[in-house]
Amino acid sequence: MTLNIGIIGCGGIANGKHLPSLQKVEAVNLVGFCDIDIDKAHLAATEYGVESCEVYKDYKQLLANEAIDVVHVCTPNISHKEITVAALDAGKHVMCEKPMAKSTEEAQAMIDAAKRNNKKLTIGYQNRFRPDSQYLRKVTQRGDLGDIYFGKAHAIRRRAVPTWGVFLDEEKQGGGPLIDIGTHALDLTLWMMNNYQPASVMGSTFHKLGKKEDAANAWGSWNPEDFTVEDSAFGYIKMSNGATIMLESSWALNTLDEDEAKCTLSGTDGGADMKEGLRLNGEDFSKLYTTNVELDNKGVAFYDGEEDDEAEIEAQCWIDSIMNDTEPVVKPQEALVVTQILEAIYESARTGKAVYFN
Structure with missing residues:
Protein backbone atom coordinates (compact mmCIF):
# COMPACT_ATOMS: atom_id res chain seq x y z
CA MET A 1 0.00 0.00 0.00
CA TYR A 125 4.03 18.60 17.71
CA GLN A 126 7.30 16.93 16.72
CA ASN A 127 9.01 17.58 20.06
CA ARG A 128 7.15 14.60 21.51
CA PHE A 129 9.41 12.44 19.36
CA ARG A 130 12.74 13.63 20.77
CA PRO A 131 14.73 11.03 22.74
CA ASP A 132 14.47 12.99 26.00
CA SER A 133 10.72 13.41 25.56
CA GLN A 134 10.26 9.72 24.84
CA TYR A 135 12.27 8.66 27.87
CA LEU A 136 10.48 11.06 30.20
CA ARG A 137 7.11 9.95 28.87
CA LYS A 138 7.96 6.36 29.82
CA VAL A 139 9.03 7.51 33.28
CA THR A 140 5.80 9.40 33.88
CA GLN A 141 3.60 6.64 32.46
CA ARG A 142 5.23 4.11 34.80
CA GLY A 143 4.41 6.38 37.71
CA ASP A 144 7.99 7.03 38.83
CA LEU A 145 7.23 10.65 39.69
CA GLY A 146 4.01 9.80 41.53
CA ASP A 147 1.23 12.37 41.37
CA ILE A 148 2.61 15.20 39.20
CA TYR A 149 1.08 18.30 40.72
CA PHE A 150 3.40 21.05 39.41
CA GLY A 151 4.86 21.69 35.98
CA LYS A 152 6.67 24.40 34.07
CA ALA A 153 6.48 24.82 30.31
CA HIS A 154 9.60 26.58 28.99
CA ALA A 155 9.73 28.46 25.68
CA ILE A 156 12.17 31.30 26.27
CA ARG A 157 14.36 32.96 23.65
CA ARG A 158 16.56 35.91 24.55
CA ARG A 159 16.59 37.44 21.06
CA ALA A 160 15.23 35.20 18.32
CA VAL A 161 12.27 36.92 16.70
CA PRO A 162 11.23 35.35 13.37
CA THR A 163 11.15 38.28 10.96
CA TRP A 164 10.01 36.44 7.82
CA GLY A 165 6.59 35.43 6.58
CA VAL A 166 3.63 36.48 8.74
CA PHE A 167 5.04 35.67 12.17
CA LEU A 168 4.67 39.29 13.35
CA ASP A 169 1.11 39.65 12.01
CA GLU A 170 -1.44 39.16 14.80
CA GLU A 171 -4.39 38.76 12.43
CA LYS A 172 -2.80 35.96 10.41
CA GLN A 173 -1.05 34.18 13.29
CA GLY A 174 -3.26 34.89 16.29
CA GLY A 175 -0.30 35.85 18.45
CA GLY A 176 3.45 35.74 18.87
CA PRO A 177 5.77 33.51 20.89
CA LEU A 178 2.94 32.08 23.00
CA ILE A 179 1.11 30.54 20.05
CA ASP A 180 4.33 29.86 18.12
CA ILE A 181 6.73 28.20 20.58
CA GLY A 182 4.81 28.29 23.84
CA THR A 183 2.43 25.83 22.21
CA HIS A 184 5.23 23.22 21.95
CA ALA A 185 6.24 23.58 25.59
CA LEU A 186 2.64 23.39 26.80
CA ASP A 187 1.93 20.33 24.66
CA LEU A 188 4.94 18.54 26.15
CA THR A 189 3.99 19.44 29.71
CA LEU A 190 0.36 18.35 29.42
CA TRP A 191 1.42 15.13 27.69
CA MET A 192 3.91 14.25 30.40
CA MET A 193 1.39 15.00 33.15
CA ASN A 194 -1.36 13.22 31.19
CA ASN A 195 -3.66 15.98 32.36
CA TYR A 196 -6.04 17.66 29.90
CA GLN A 197 -8.65 19.21 32.18
CA PRO A 198 -7.91 22.89 32.85
CA ALA A 199 -9.97 24.66 35.50
CA SER A 200 -8.72 28.25 35.30
CA VAL A 201 -6.07 30.38 33.60
CA MET A 202 -4.41 33.70 34.36
CA GLY A 203 -2.19 35.27 31.73
CA SER A 204 -0.03 38.25 30.89
CA THR A 205 1.34 39.36 27.54
CA PHE A 206 3.91 42.08 26.91
CA HIS A 207 4.65 44.35 23.95
CA LYS A 208 7.89 45.84 25.24
CA LEU A 209 11.01 44.94 23.28
CA GLY A 210 9.19 44.68 19.98
CA LYS A 211 9.02 48.47 19.92
CA LYS A 212 12.80 48.83 19.79
CA GLU A 213 14.58 50.11 16.66
CA ASP A 214 17.68 48.33 15.31
CA ALA A 215 17.35 45.60 17.92
CA ALA A 216 19.79 42.74 18.29
CA ASN A 217 18.22 39.60 16.88
CA ALA A 218 19.29 36.20 15.59
CA TRP A 219 17.70 36.87 12.18
CA GLY A 220 18.36 40.60 11.92
CA SER A 221 16.49 43.57 13.31
CA TRP A 222 12.72 43.66 13.00
CA ASN A 223 10.53 46.55 11.90
CA PRO A 224 8.68 47.77 15.04
CA GLU A 225 5.73 48.85 12.89
CA ASP A 226 5.27 45.27 11.69
CA PHE A 227 5.56 43.82 15.21
CA THR A 228 1.86 43.57 16.10
CA VAL A 229 2.08 40.48 18.33
CA GLU A 230 3.41 40.12 21.87
CA ASP A 231 7.14 39.68 22.43
CA SER A 232 6.61 37.63 25.60
CA ALA A 233 3.71 35.92 27.38
CA PHE A 234 3.23 34.06 30.64
CA GLY A 235 0.45 31.89 31.97
CA TYR A 236 -0.65 30.37 35.28
CA ILE A 237 -2.81 27.31 34.66
CA LYS A 238 -4.73 25.45 37.34
CA MET A 239 -6.05 22.03 36.43
CA SER A 240 -9.27 20.44 37.67
CA ASN A 241 -7.38 18.10 40.03
CA GLY A 242 -5.49 21.04 41.58
CA ALA A 243 -2.25 20.56 39.61
CA THR A 244 -0.62 23.78 38.50
CA ILE A 245 1.38 24.68 35.38
CA MET A 246 3.40 27.82 34.75
CA LEU A 247 4.02 28.65 31.10
CA GLU A 248 6.72 31.07 29.98
CA SER A 249 7.31 32.13 26.40
CA SER A 250 9.27 34.83 24.63
CA TRP A 251 10.95 35.73 21.38
CA ALA A 252 12.71 38.67 23.02
CA LEU A 253 13.36 38.93 26.76
CA ASN A 254 16.21 40.28 28.83
CA THR A 255 17.23 36.98 30.40
CA LEU A 256 20.05 34.47 30.25
CA ASP A 257 17.75 31.60 31.18
CA GLU A 258 16.94 30.37 27.67
CA ASP A 259 15.02 27.14 27.07
CA GLU A 260 12.70 26.11 24.28
CA ALA A 261 10.23 23.23 24.01
CA LYS A 262 11.15 21.89 27.44
CA CYS A 263 9.34 21.15 30.67
CA THR A 264 9.96 20.74 34.37
CA LEU A 265 7.84 18.35 36.44
CA SER A 266 7.40 17.88 40.18
CA GLY A 267 5.54 14.91 41.65
CA THR A 268 4.99 13.26 44.99
CA ASP A 269 7.69 10.64 44.34
CA GLY A 270 10.18 12.51 42.19
CA GLY A 271 10.84 15.24 39.68
CA ALA A 272 12.35 15.80 36.26
CA ASP A 273 13.56 18.58 34.02
CA MET A 274 15.02 19.08 30.56
CA LYS A 275 17.21 22.02 31.55
CA GLU A 276 20.63 20.39 31.14
CA GLY A 277 19.83 17.24 29.27
CA LEU A 278 17.24 15.07 30.98
CA ARG A 279 17.57 15.02 34.76
CA LEU A 280 15.54 12.99 37.21
CA ASN A 281 15.53 13.76 40.92
CA GLY A 282 14.10 12.22 44.08
CA GLU A 283 14.73 10.84 47.53
CA ASP A 284 15.90 7.35 48.46
CA PHE A 285 17.01 5.95 51.84
CA SER A 286 16.59 9.45 53.34
CA LYS A 287 19.01 10.89 50.77
CA LEU A 288 18.37 13.13 47.77
CA TYR A 289 19.56 12.03 44.36
CA THR A 290 19.89 13.44 40.84
CA THR A 291 20.21 11.21 37.79
CA ASN A 292 21.46 12.46 34.44
CA VAL A 293 20.01 10.20 31.77
CA GLU A 294 22.28 9.19 28.88
CA LEU A 295 20.10 9.22 25.79
CA ASP A 296 20.33 7.59 22.40
CA ASN A 297 17.68 6.75 19.81
CA LYS A 298 16.80 3.30 21.14
CA GLY A 299 13.70 2.32 23.01
CA VAL A 300 11.26 4.76 21.47
CA ALA A 301 7.80 3.79 22.65
CA PHE A 302 6.20 3.59 19.21
CA TYR A 303 9.06 3.39 16.73
CA ASP A 304 11.86 0.85 16.27
CA GLY A 305 13.78 2.46 13.43
CA GLU A 306 17.24 3.94 13.41
CA GLU A 307 16.42 7.60 12.75
CA ASP A 308 17.34 10.02 15.46
CA ASP A 309 15.54 13.01 13.95
CA GLU A 310 12.21 13.77 15.61
CA ALA A 311 10.65 15.07 12.39
CA GLU A 312 11.45 11.84 10.56
CA ILE A 313 10.03 9.73 13.37
CA GLU A 314 6.95 11.94 13.51
CA ALA A 315 6.37 11.45 9.77
CA GLN A 316 6.85 7.68 9.96
CA CYS A 317 4.54 7.30 12.95
CA TRP A 318 1.87 9.43 11.29
CA ILE A 319 1.94 7.37 8.10
CA ASP A 320 1.97 4.15 10.16
CA SER A 321 -1.18 5.25 11.99
CA ILE A 322 -2.98 5.60 8.66
CA MET A 323 -1.65 2.35 7.21
CA ASN A 324 -2.45 0.37 10.37
CA ASP A 325 -5.62 2.28 11.29
CA THR A 326 -4.36 3.21 14.74
CA GLU A 327 -4.59 6.46 16.71
CA PRO A 328 -1.94 9.04 15.86
CA VAL A 329 0.56 9.84 18.60
CA VAL A 330 -0.68 13.44 18.76
CA LYS A 331 -4.43 13.15 19.22
CA PRO A 332 -6.50 16.11 18.04
CA GLN A 333 -8.41 16.23 21.33
CA GLU A 334 -5.11 16.85 23.15
CA ALA A 335 -4.11 19.59 20.71
CA LEU A 336 -7.49 21.23 21.21
CA VAL A 337 -6.81 21.60 24.94
CA VAL A 338 -3.48 23.29 24.14
CA THR A 339 -5.34 25.77 21.93
CA GLN A 340 -8.00 26.24 24.62
CA ILE A 341 -5.38 27.19 27.22
CA LEU A 342 -3.43 29.49 24.87
CA GLU A 343 -6.64 31.27 23.93
CA ALA A 344 -7.47 31.68 27.64
CA ILE A 345 -4.04 33.22 28.36
CA TYR A 346 -4.60 35.80 25.64
CA GLU A 347 -8.12 36.51 26.90
CA SER A 348 -6.93 36.87 30.48
CA ALA A 349 -4.16 39.23 29.37
CA ARG A 350 -6.70 41.39 27.53
CA THR A 351 -9.24 41.54 30.34
CA GLY A 352 -7.00 41.35 33.39
CA LYS A 353 -9.25 38.62 34.76
CA ALA A 354 -8.98 34.86 35.22
CA VAL A 355 -10.67 32.61 32.67
CA TYR A 356 -12.64 29.72 34.16
CA PHE A 357 -13.62 26.51 32.40
CA ASN A 358 -16.72 24.41 33.00
Whole structure:
Protein backbone atom coordinates (compact mmCIF):
# COMPACT_ATOMS: atom_id res chain seq x y z
CA MET A 1 0.00 0.00 0.00
CA THR A 2 1.23 3.45 -0.94
CA LEU A 3 -0.18 6.77 0.23
CA ASN A 4 -0.26 9.80 -2.04
CA ILE A 5 0.37 13.04 -0.20
CA GLY A 6 -0.39 16.65 -1.04
CA ILE A 7 1.33 19.61 0.62
CA ILE A 8 -0.58 22.85 1.05
CA GLY A 9 1.87 25.65 1.86
CA CYS A 10 5.39 25.21 0.50
CA GLY A 11 7.24 27.64 2.76
CA GLY A 12 9.78 27.24 5.53
CA ILE A 13 8.08 24.60 7.70
CA ALA A 14 7.21 22.45 4.68
CA ASN A 15 10.74 22.54 3.27
CA GLY A 16 12.47 22.42 6.64
CA LYS A 17 10.46 19.59 8.19
CA HIS A 18 7.57 17.94 6.33
CA LEU A 19 8.95 17.39 2.84
CA PRO A 20 12.42 16.03 3.68
CA SER A 21 10.92 13.78 6.37
CA LEU A 22 8.12 12.43 4.19
CA GLN A 23 10.57 11.78 1.37
CA LYS A 24 12.28 9.21 3.60
CA VAL A 25 9.07 7.26 4.26
CA GLU A 26 8.96 4.31 1.86
CA ALA A 27 5.16 4.06 1.59
CA VAL A 28 4.72 7.67 0.47
CA ASN A 29 4.51 9.46 -2.87
CA LEU A 30 4.57 13.25 -2.83
CA VAL A 31 2.17 13.99 -5.66
CA GLY A 32 0.69 17.46 -5.01
CA PHE A 33 2.19 20.82 -4.13
CA CYS A 34 0.20 23.98 -3.49
CA ASP A 35 1.17 27.52 -2.57
CA ILE A 36 -0.27 30.96 -3.29
CA ASP A 37 3.26 31.73 -4.51
CA ILE A 38 3.28 29.26 -7.38
CA ASP A 39 7.07 29.49 -7.70
CA LYS A 40 7.45 27.99 -4.22
CA ALA A 41 5.19 25.12 -5.19
CA HIS A 42 7.22 24.47 -8.34
CA LEU A 43 10.50 24.51 -6.40
CA ALA A 44 9.17 22.04 -3.83
CA ALA A 45 7.79 19.78 -6.55
CA THR A 46 11.10 19.77 -8.36
CA GLU A 47 13.03 18.76 -5.25
CA TYR A 48 10.60 16.36 -3.57
CA GLY A 49 7.85 15.35 -5.97
CA VAL A 50 7.40 12.18 -7.99
CA GLU A 51 7.69 12.48 -11.75
CA SER A 52 3.95 12.86 -12.31
CA CYS A 53 3.31 15.32 -9.45
CA GLU A 54 1.00 18.29 -9.88
CA VAL A 55 1.43 21.92 -8.84
CA TYR A 56 -1.44 24.16 -7.70
CA LYS A 57 -2.02 27.76 -6.66
CA ASP A 58 -5.50 27.09 -5.24
CA TYR A 59 -5.72 24.48 -2.47
CA LYS A 60 -9.26 23.56 -3.57
CA GLN A 61 -7.87 22.25 -6.84
CA LEU A 62 -5.43 20.04 -4.94
CA LEU A 63 -8.26 18.70 -2.78
CA ALA A 64 -10.22 17.85 -5.92
CA ASN A 65 -7.48 15.39 -6.90
CA GLU A 66 -9.03 12.08 -5.87
CA ALA A 67 -5.66 10.32 -6.05
CA ILE A 68 -4.43 12.23 -2.98
CA ASP A 69 -4.98 10.32 0.28
CA VAL A 70 -3.27 12.59 2.82
CA VAL A 71 -2.83 16.35 3.09
CA HIS A 72 -0.28 18.26 5.16
CA VAL A 73 -1.41 21.80 6.01
CA CYS A 74 1.65 24.06 6.35
CA THR A 75 0.05 27.47 6.03
CA PRO A 76 -0.27 30.47 8.39
CA ASN A 77 -2.44 29.85 11.44
CA ILE A 78 -5.37 31.88 10.12
CA SER A 79 -6.10 29.25 7.46
CA HIS A 80 -5.52 26.04 9.47
CA LYS A 81 -9.18 25.47 10.21
CA GLU A 82 -10.52 26.40 6.77
CA ILE A 83 -8.10 24.18 4.83
CA THR A 84 -8.14 21.30 7.30
CA VAL A 85 -11.93 21.08 7.37
CA ALA A 86 -12.08 21.28 3.57
CA ALA A 87 -9.44 18.54 3.25
CA LEU A 88 -11.26 16.24 5.67
CA ASP A 89 -14.56 16.86 3.90
CA ALA A 90 -12.77 15.95 0.66
CA GLY A 91 -11.94 12.56 2.16
CA LYS A 92 -8.28 13.18 3.02
CA HIS A 93 -6.41 12.37 6.22
CA VAL A 94 -4.78 15.55 7.57
CA MET A 95 -1.67 16.54 9.45
CA CYS A 96 -1.91 20.23 10.33
CA GLU A 97 1.08 22.17 11.55
CA LYS A 98 1.00 23.55 15.07
CA PRO A 99 -0.77 25.34 16.59
CA MET A 100 -3.98 23.51 15.79
CA ALA A 101 -5.93 26.73 15.22
CA LYS A 102 -6.30 30.33 16.32
CA SER A 103 -9.26 29.51 18.57
CA THR A 104 -10.95 26.67 20.41
CA GLU A 105 -14.01 27.04 18.18
CA GLU A 106 -11.88 26.51 15.08
CA ALA A 107 -10.06 23.55 16.62
CA GLN A 108 -13.35 21.90 17.54
CA ALA A 109 -14.61 22.36 13.98
CA MET A 110 -11.54 20.47 12.77
CA ILE A 111 -12.23 17.58 15.15
CA ASP A 112 -15.88 17.50 14.13
CA ALA A 113 -14.88 17.29 10.46
CA ALA A 114 -12.51 14.39 11.15
CA LYS A 115 -15.24 12.50 13.00
CA ARG A 116 -18.00 12.98 10.43
CA ASN A 117 -15.69 11.89 7.62
CA ASN A 118 -14.03 9.06 9.59
CA LYS A 119 -10.59 10.41 8.72
CA LYS A 120 -7.48 10.82 10.81
CA LEU A 121 -6.29 14.20 12.05
CA THR A 122 -3.09 15.05 13.86
CA ILE A 123 -1.10 18.18 14.73
CA GLY A 124 2.62 18.76 14.18
CA TYR A 125 4.03 18.60 17.71
CA GLN A 126 7.30 16.93 16.72
CA ASN A 127 9.01 17.58 20.06
CA ARG A 128 7.15 14.60 21.51
CA PHE A 129 9.41 12.44 19.36
CA ARG A 130 12.74 13.63 20.77
CA PRO A 131 14.73 11.03 22.74
CA ASP A 132 14.47 12.99 26.00
CA SER A 133 10.72 13.41 25.56
CA GLN A 134 10.26 9.72 24.84
CA TYR A 135 12.27 8.66 27.87
CA LEU A 136 10.48 11.06 30.20
CA ARG A 137 7.11 9.95 28.87
CA LYS A 138 7.96 6.36 29.82
CA VAL A 139 9.03 7.51 33.28
CA THR A 140 5.80 9.40 33.88
CA GLN A 141 3.60 6.64 32.46
CA ARG A 142 5.23 4.11 34.80
CA GLY A 143 4.41 6.38 37.71
CA ASP A 144 7.99 7.03 38.83
CA LEU A 145 7.23 10.65 39.69
CA GLY A 146 4.01 9.80 41.53
CA ASP A 147 1.23 12.37 41.37
CA ILE A 148 2.61 15.20 39.20
CA TYR A 149 1.08 18.30 40.72
CA PHE A 150 3.40 21.05 39.41
CA GLY A 151 4.86 21.69 35.98
CA LYS A 152 6.67 24.40 34.07
CA ALA A 153 6.48 24.82 30.31
CA HIS A 154 9.60 26.58 28.99
CA ALA A 155 9.73 28.46 25.68
CA ILE A 156 12.17 31.30 26.27
CA ARG A 157 14.36 32.96 23.65
CA ARG A 158 16.56 35.91 24.55
CA ARG A 159 16.59 37.44 21.06
CA ALA A 160 15.23 35.20 18.32
CA VAL A 161 12.27 36.92 16.70
CA PRO A 162 11.23 35.35 13.37
CA THR A 163 11.15 38.28 10.96
CA TRP A 164 10.01 36.44 7.82
CA GLY A 165 6.59 35.43 6.58
CA VAL A 166 3.63 36.48 8.74
CA PHE A 167 5.04 35.67 12.17
CA LEU A 168 4.67 39.29 13.35
CA ASP A 169 1.11 39.65 12.01
CA GLU A 170 -1.44 39.16 14.80
CA GLU A 171 -4.39 38.76 12.43
CA LYS A 172 -2.80 35.96 10.41
CA GLN A 173 -1.05 34.18 13.29
CA GLY A 174 -3.26 34.89 16.29
CA GLY A 175 -0.30 35.85 18.45
CA GLY A 176 3.45 35.74 18.87
CA PRO A 177 5.77 33.51 20.89
CA LEU A 178 2.94 32.08 23.00
CA ILE A 179 1.11 30.54 20.05
CA ASP A 180 4.33 29.86 18.12
CA ILE A 181 6.73 28.20 20.58
CA GLY A 182 4.81 28.29 23.84
CA THR A 183 2.43 25.83 22.21
CA HIS A 184 5.23 23.22 21.95
CA ALA A 185 6.24 23.58 25.59
CA LEU A 186 2.64 23.39 26.80
CA ASP A 187 1.93 20.33 24.66
CA LEU A 188 4.94 18.54 26.15
CA THR A 189 3.99 19.44 29.71
CA LEU A 190 0.36 18.35 29.42
CA TRP A 191 1.42 15.13 27.69
CA MET A 192 3.91 14.25 30.40
CA MET A 193 1.39 15.00 33.15
CA ASN A 194 -1.36 13.22 31.19
CA ASN A 195 -3.66 15.98 32.36
CA TYR A 196 -6.04 17.66 29.90
CA GLN A 197 -8.65 19.21 32.18
CA PRO A 198 -7.91 22.89 32.85
CA ALA A 199 -9.97 24.66 35.50
CA SER A 200 -8.72 28.25 35.30
CA VAL A 201 -6.07 30.38 33.60
CA MET A 202 -4.41 33.70 34.36
CA GLY A 203 -2.19 35.27 31.73
CA SER A 204 -0.03 38.25 30.89
CA THR A 205 1.34 39.36 27.54
CA PHE A 206 3.91 42.08 26.91
CA HIS A 207 4.65 44.35 23.95
CA LYS A 208 7.89 45.84 25.24
CA LEU A 209 11.01 44.94 23.28
CA GLY A 210 9.19 44.68 19.98
CA LYS A 211 9.02 48.47 19.92
CA LYS A 212 12.80 48.83 19.79
CA GLU A 213 14.58 50.11 16.66
CA ASP A 214 17.68 48.33 15.31
CA ALA A 215 17.35 45.60 17.92
CA ALA A 216 19.79 42.74 18.29
CA ASN A 217 18.22 39.60 16.88
CA ALA A 218 19.29 36.20 15.59
CA TRP A 219 17.70 36.87 12.18
CA GLY A 220 18.36 40.60 11.92
CA SER A 221 16.49 43.57 13.31
CA TRP A 222 12.72 43.66 13.00
CA ASN A 223 10.53 46.55 11.90
CA PRO A 224 8.68 47.77 15.04
CA GLU A 225 5.73 48.85 12.89
CA ASP A 226 5.27 45.27 11.69
CA PHE A 227 5.56 43.82 15.21
CA THR A 228 1.86 43.57 16.10
CA VAL A 229 2.08 40.48 18.33
CA GLU A 230 3.41 40.12 21.87
CA ASP A 231 7.14 39.68 22.43
CA SER A 232 6.61 37.63 25.60
CA ALA A 233 3.71 35.92 27.38
CA PHE A 234 3.23 34.06 30.64
CA GLY A 235 0.45 31.89 31.97
CA TYR A 236 -0.65 30.37 35.28
CA ILE A 237 -2.81 27.31 34.66
CA LYS A 238 -4.73 25.45 37.34
CA MET A 239 -6.05 22.03 36.43
CA SER A 240 -9.27 20.44 37.67
CA ASN A 241 -7.38 18.10 40.03
CA GLY A 242 -5.49 21.04 41.58
CA ALA A 243 -2.25 20.56 39.61
CA THR A 244 -0.62 23.78 38.50
CA ILE A 245 1.38 24.68 35.38
CA MET A 246 3.40 27.82 34.75
CA LEU A 247 4.02 28.65 31.10
CA GLU A 248 6.72 31.07 29.98
CA SER A 249 7.31 32.13 26.40
CA SER A 250 9.27 34.83 24.63
CA TRP A 251 10.95 35.73 21.38
CA ALA A 252 12.71 38.67 23.02
CA LEU A 253 13.36 38.93 26.76
CA ASN A 254 16.21 40.28 28.83
CA THR A 255 17.23 36.98 30.40
CA LEU A 256 20.05 34.47 30.25
CA ASP A 257 17.75 31.60 31.18
CA GLU A 258 16.94 30.37 27.67
CA ASP A 259 15.02 27.14 27.07
CA GLU A 260 12.70 26.11 24.28
CA ALA A 261 10.23 23.23 24.01
CA LYS A 262 11.15 21.89 27.44
CA CYS A 263 9.34 21.15 30.67
CA THR A 264 9.96 20.74 34.37
CA LEU A 265 7.84 18.35 36.44
CA SER A 266 7.40 17.88 40.18
CA GLY A 267 5.54 14.91 41.65
CA THR A 268 4.99 13.26 44.99
CA ASP A 269 7.69 10.64 44.34
CA GLY A 270 10.18 12.51 42.19
CA GLY A 271 10.84 15.24 39.68
CA ALA A 272 12.35 15.80 36.26
CA ASP A 273 13.56 18.58 34.02
CA MET A 274 15.02 19.08 30.56
CA LYS A 275 17.21 22.02 31.55
CA GLU A 276 20.63 20.39 31.14
CA GLY A 277 19.83 17.24 29.27
CA LEU A 278 17.24 15.07 30.98
CA ARG A 279 17.57 15.02 34.76
CA LEU A 280 15.54 12.99 37.21
CA ASN A 281 15.53 13.76 40.92
CA GLY A 282 14.10 12.22 44.08
CA GLU A 283 14.73 10.84 47.53
CA ASP A 284 15.90 7.35 48.46
CA PHE A 285 17.01 5.95 51.84
CA SER A 286 16.59 9.45 53.34
CA LYS A 287 19.01 10.89 50.77
CA LEU A 288 18.37 13.13 47.77
CA TYR A 289 19.56 12.03 44.36
CA THR A 290 19.89 13.44 40.84
CA THR A 291 20.21 11.21 37.79
CA ASN A 292 21.46 12.46 34.44
CA VAL A 293 20.01 10.20 31.77
CA GLU A 294 22.28 9.19 28.88
CA LEU A 295 20.10 9.22 25.79
CA ASP A 296 20.33 7.59 22.40
CA ASN A 297 17.68 6.75 19.81
CA LYS A 298 16.80 3.30 21.14
CA GLY A 299 13.70 2.32 23.01
CA VAL A 300 11.26 4.76 21.47
CA ALA A 301 7.80 3.79 22.65
CA PHE A 302 6.20 3.59 19.21
CA TYR A 303 9.06 3.39 16.73
CA ASP A 304 11.86 0.85 16.27
CA GLY A 305 13.78 2.46 13.43
CA GLU A 306 17.24 3.94 13.41
CA GLU A 307 16.42 7.60 12.75
CA ASP A 308 17.34 10.02 15.46
CA ASP A 309 15.54 13.01 13.95
CA GLU A 310 12.21 13.77 15.61
CA ALA A 311 10.65 15.07 12.39
CA GLU A 312 11.45 11.84 10.56
CA ILE A 313 10.03 9.73 13.37
CA GLU A 314 6.95 11.94 13.51
CA ALA A 315 6.37 11.45 9.77
CA GLN A 316 6.85 7.68 9.96
CA CYS A 317 4.54 7.30 12.95
CA TRP A 318 1.87 9.43 11.29
CA ILE A 319 1.94 7.37 8.10
CA ASP A 320 1.97 4.15 10.16
CA SER A 321 -1.18 5.25 11.99
CA ILE A 322 -2.98 5.60 8.66
CA MET A 323 -1.65 2.35 7.21
CA ASN A 324 -2.45 0.37 10.37
CA ASP A 325 -5.62 2.28 11.29
CA THR A 326 -4.36 3.21 14.74
CA GLU A 327 -4.59 6.46 16.71
CA PRO A 328 -1.94 9.04 15.86
CA VAL A 329 0.56 9.84 18.60
CA VAL A 330 -0.68 13.44 18.76
CA LYS A 331 -4.43 13.15 19.22
CA PRO A 332 -6.50 16.11 18.04
CA GLN A 333 -8.41 16.23 21.33
CA GLU A 334 -5.11 16.85 23.15
CA ALA A 335 -4.11 19.59 20.71
CA LEU A 336 -7.49 21.23 21.21
CA VAL A 337 -6.81 21.60 24.94
CA VAL A 338 -3.48 23.29 24.14
CA THR A 339 -5.34 25.77 21.93
CA GLN A 340 -8.00 26.24 24.62
CA ILE A 341 -5.38 27.19 27.22
CA LEU A 342 -3.43 29.49 24.87
CA GLU A 343 -6.64 31.27 23.93
CA ALA A 344 -7.47 31.68 27.64
CA ILE A 345 -4.04 33.22 28.36
CA TYR A 346 -4.60 35.80 25.64
CA GLU A 347 -8.12 36.51 26.90
CA SER A 348 -6.93 36.87 30.48
CA ALA A 349 -4.16 39.23 29.37
CA ARG A 350 -6.70 41.39 27.53
CA THR A 351 -9.24 41.54 30.34
CA GLY A 352 -7.00 41.35 33.39
CA LYS A 353 -9.25 38.62 34.76
CA ALA A 354 -8.98 34.86 35.22
CA VAL A 355 -10.67 32.61 32.67
CA TYR A 356 -12.64 29.72 34.16
CA PHE A 357 -13.62 26.51 32.40
CA ASN A 358 -16.72 24.41 33.00
